[in-house]
Amino acid sequence: MDSIILAGGFAKRMLPLTEKTPKQLLDVAGEPMLTHVLRTLEKVSPERVIISVNSFFSSNFSQFIDNYKGSLNLELFVESSENEEEKLGALGALNLLFSELSIKGPVLIAGGDNLSDFDLREMVSKSDRTNRDVIGLYDVEDINLAKLYGIAELKSDRIVDFVEKPSDPKSTLAATAYWMLSEDGISNFFEYINSGGNRDALGNFLTWNVKRNNVLSVSYRGTWYDIGDLDSYKQAQNWLLK
Numbered sequence: 001m002d003s004i005i006l007a008g009g010f011a012k013r014m015l016p017l018t019e020k021t022p023k024q025l026l027d028v029a030g031e032p033m034l035t036h037v038l039r040t041l042e043k044v045s046p047e048r049v050i051i052s053v054n055s056f057f058s059s060n061f062s063q064f065i066d067n068y069k070g071s072l073n074l075e076l077f078v079e080s081s082e083n084e085e086e087k088l089g090a091l092g093a094l095n096l097l098f099s100e101l102s103i104k105g106p107v108l109i110a111g112g113d114n115l116s117d118f119d120l121r122e123m124v125s126k127s128d129r130t131n132r133d134v135i136g137l138y139d140v141e142d143i144n145l146a147k148l149y150g151i152a153e154l155k156s157d158r159i160v161d162f163v164e165k166p167s168d169p170k171s172t173l174a175a176t177a178y179w180m181l182s183e184d185g186i187s188n189f190f191e192y193i194n195s196g197g198n199r200d201a202l203g204n205f206l207t208w209n210v211k212r213n214n215v216l217s218v219s220y221r222g223t224w225y226d227i228g229d230l231d232s233y234k235q236a237q238n239w240l241l242k
Contacts, residue, residue, distance in 0.1 A: 001106055004050045004110070005050070005111075006090050009087065013230075014026075014233065029240035114177045135218075152210075161210060162210050164203050
């Protein structure tokens with residue numbers, strides 16, 4: 001099984017910190033953010049970890065890989081965008097990566113800005129047993145807070161609906177950027193792309209996919225940060241420094 005870390009954004013909401021350094025390489029509790037993400041992936045022992053990045057910050061990530069002392073086999077995948085206007089979006093980058101590297105699945109996808117204490121082995125195991133896509137969910141435990149996230153509605157552990165930032169959330173289960181895509185899941189992904197689906201955020205595909213296919217979930221508690229601004233960055237720092 002391969003793993004893919006999405007790290008292709010420009011993080012404009014975190015300027016000036018991200019002017020010359022990609023968000024995923026900012027210091028978090030004494031280490032680059034990406035180091036913490038890789039530590040979470042070590043438990044599932046992927047054959048390789050492909051870090052998907054933009055061209056503008058590719059040299060930063062190359063240097064990180066050169067200095068990496070961990071146990072994982074890291075590879076860099078560079079898409080050509082040099083600025084925010086040229087970026088492919090998360091789904092656009094995955095489409096390019098899946099196509100050029102002939103990725104068949106299963107594959108574990110992780111956001112390079114998602115920090116957590118989750119044990120991802122449960123997701124991998126469920127996908128292996130069922131040959132289904134599995135999405136990591138996090139219970140934000142507050143209906144008003146749920147309005148700020150992409151929220152899943154479940155029947156047992158199956159996701160039957162998914163809505164981005166709903167005005168009337170059906171649950172408090174937010175989709176994280178931890179996804180297991182099966183072989184069929186990647187075929188469905190290409191069907192979505194070829195039908196003209198929006199290529200930006202991951203949630204666009206999830207909304208489409210749960211209406212057509214059996215997509216399962218693992219619901220986590222504990223701690224999860226989706227670092228998208230300076231406030232969440234500081235919160236993650238404080239958590240890891242405790």
